[in-house]
Every structure is written in structure tokens, then in C-alpha cells.
Amino acid sequence: MRESEWEGFTQGEMRRWRHAGFEPAHASAWREAGVDDPGDARLWRTAGATPETVITWQRAGMTPTEAVRWHELGVAPHDAARRHLCGERPRRVSWFSKAPAVPAGPIRQLLRAGIPADVARGYADAGWDGQEAEQWARRRIDPGDARLFAALGFTAAEAARVGVDAVSLVTSWWGAVPVEEVAAWCAAGMDPVEAAAQRARGVTAEQAAVLRALGQ
Template sequence: MTAVPDEPDPGPEPLHEWTAAGFDVGRARRWIGAGFPLDAALRWRAGGVHAPADASAWRAAGVSPHAVLPMLRAGMTPRDAVQWHELGYSHAEAADRHLAGERPHPRRWWWTLLRRRARRPDALADDEADAMRELLASGVGAATARAYLDAGWRRGEGAPAWAATGIDPARAAAWRALGLRPAEAAALAAGGADAFDVLRRWWDAGVPREEAASWLVAGFTPDEALRARTDGATAERAAVLRALGGGIGPASAGPDR
């Protein structure tokens, strides 16, 4: 695999030129430290690559800034790019096939002769592309970004913050449906709670959807929440009463929440 070189490096530009181009100081220093001139960093950023280490990996895989975005949208890694290339596929073909769910494999002899195949669109819908750019720009890896995209997450729904928790996108959607914030969900998941089980039990119990998160974060089980609501208490008031030695049930943050 032949690495794709950038233009000869004339030396790092002054830091103020980087910040004027939209890089914060810390990120600019990382690009400079990795040996990228400003124009190369701008090309990689336009292609959806926002970290110099990732740009170096893609460049070593033989992928240029102009070719990388369809591969990122397809959820590919530099290693995937190398494997597809070694099997005789162009970057565009590799992205197309990877997006279709194929794994790298040798071409069939008849395909090589005829060079015909059904094509899939190599671009995402506008809302999907916006979501992918938002995720990649926040530093989320391509594979994780693609998983969130496939799970139906779109721009403006907080996907970057949820992806940063390490929670898989389907469970993140379940926690979000309960009204939890990413940090709250991450704390519950770390304690062994499963999003789907928690969602089922709270909704099956009949706790109003808009109230479930406040009761859950306050440490109540669904049954405790129902009893407290019957007495006319809100989650906040029930938590205060319990802290004062009254109210419903012991505070806990275990998996049975």
C-alpha cells in the first residue's frame, strides 16, 4: 500500500493562522505536532477527519482527504480501506460495498470480466449526512458514528454526548426515551442497569413518561414511585421526606431501579 503524501511541508504556519481557520489552540498544536501544514489539515477536516492521528492513519492507508468522506460515511476504518484495496477495489467501490454490509472478499472472475454490478447510492440522505458530520466533528469514531446513524439518531438529538458514554445506540435511545441525560444513564448502566429492562418496568408500572426520569434518578423503584404519587408527592418531595427519615423506601441506585 502506497501512502498518499500531502504537498511538501513548508513548515508550520503561525498559530494565529490556525485559529483564524477555526482550530482551537490545543487542536492546532496537535496538527502542527503531527507535521501537518494548515492547508492539509483543512482538507482533512473538510473530508470529515478531525484528529491528526486519524488523518495519519488514513494517509498511511493510501486514502486522500478527497476520498475519505464516503468511507467514513460507510463506517470504514483505515484497516478496512487497506483490505478492500488489496483485493482490487477502488475507494469508491469499497465504500459502496461496505455500506451495503459486505466484508472484503476477492472479486469473482466473472465480475472482473464483465465489470458489472448493481450499485447502491454512495451518499447518505441529507439528514443522515448532517448527523454523521456532527458525530465525526465531536470526535466520535467512524464505526460508532455509523452505528448511531443506523439506529436512527439524527443531528440535534444529542448523539455525540450519548456516544461519548460508550452506551450502544439502541440502549442510548431507550435511556433517552425515559428522559434521562447521558451522564445519568451512564451511572445507571455502570451499576448494572439495563436500559430495555428499566424502560419496560417503568412504563409497565404506569408511571407517566414525563415523570419517570425524576423518580428514577431520585432512587425510587417503580412501585415506590406509584405509592408516593398516590399520596400526592412529587419525586423531589418524596426524596426530601425520605432523607428526613420518612417517605417511601430506602434510597438505592442498584440495577433494580
């Protein structure tokens, strides 16, 4: 392998990436994705991430080690990012631990509200209270997405209008405004670029909330 293929790498960096089993093009791709440590890149790769998709995991605040643990638990990348954003951390459950039964109360409440049985079951499995879940379930929002949307401050009606899943929303808004302001700006009808520009001009999230209320 010609050293000229490692343009942009120091001798030490080249040796580390080669020792970790990366070809020059792959090493460059990981570095362009913001992963400068070949050990981290190897962990991300083990977890199923690529230089093109690792940003979703990173913006969920996940470390490569945590990503590997989610992978070992059989959790898909998108679901892992969503659960991580909601504060859940990957951990194994003992084989001797008995899974709690799904409470019948929430399912009955949702069925009485006219929610289809499969949707009601999904919300009950996810630990939702029946009354709390009704507006989200009525709009057929995935229970995991609903949990993250709610944590961000969206109402069920607002989340239904977003048009993307919760993780994609967080990814697209990353760095535009503080995460606690995303719901106010997004529900006011702005995209990340518009919101960042308005914020730079001195418009506050509270002012955006006024526009949000008018759109209800």
C-alpha cells in the first residue's frame, strides 16, 4: 500500500489506522465524519454505524461503547438513538428477571377511546398511561417517537404535523437552537435555518411561542 494514499495523515496516524484495519479511503471517511480515533471508528463499525450514519448516533449523545452495547442487545440503530435521547441506557436484563405483565388498564382505556387493538397494545407495552397516550395513539404516532416528541415539548397534534420521525427531527435541528427550544421554533412553522437566523437577530423562544400558540 502506497503511503501517498494516506495523504493528510501523519506517519503516526497512518500506522494507527492501518493497525486498526482501515483502508485509506475508509479512514478518511471516518475522519470526515468527525471520528478521529481509529479505536472509536472500529467500535462504531461494530455497532453497525457507517461514516454516513454515525451522526445520528452522535447527536443522540451516544458514545461508541454505548452504541456497541445497544447493538449487542439487538436494538436497531434508529431505535437505540431514540431510546438514548429519552434517557434510557443499554443494560442487560437477567434471565432470571421476570418481565412485568403489560397492564390491562391502559389497553382498556385506549380501546374504549376507539384506538385499534394493535396500536393500544404498542402503547401499553411501552409503558404509557392510557389517558396520557390517547392523543398520541389517535394520530398513530409510534410510541417511542411519541415519548421523544413529548420530552422535547411537542403536543401530539404538533408532532403529527412535523412529517418526520423524532430522531430525524433532532438530527436536522442539531446546533440550530438549544434542544429545549426546538419545539417552540418548529411548532411556530420555522425550519432550522430560519429559526437560527431569527435567534441571531434577537428573537427569543418566548416570542416564537406566541407564533406557536397562534398556529394551534
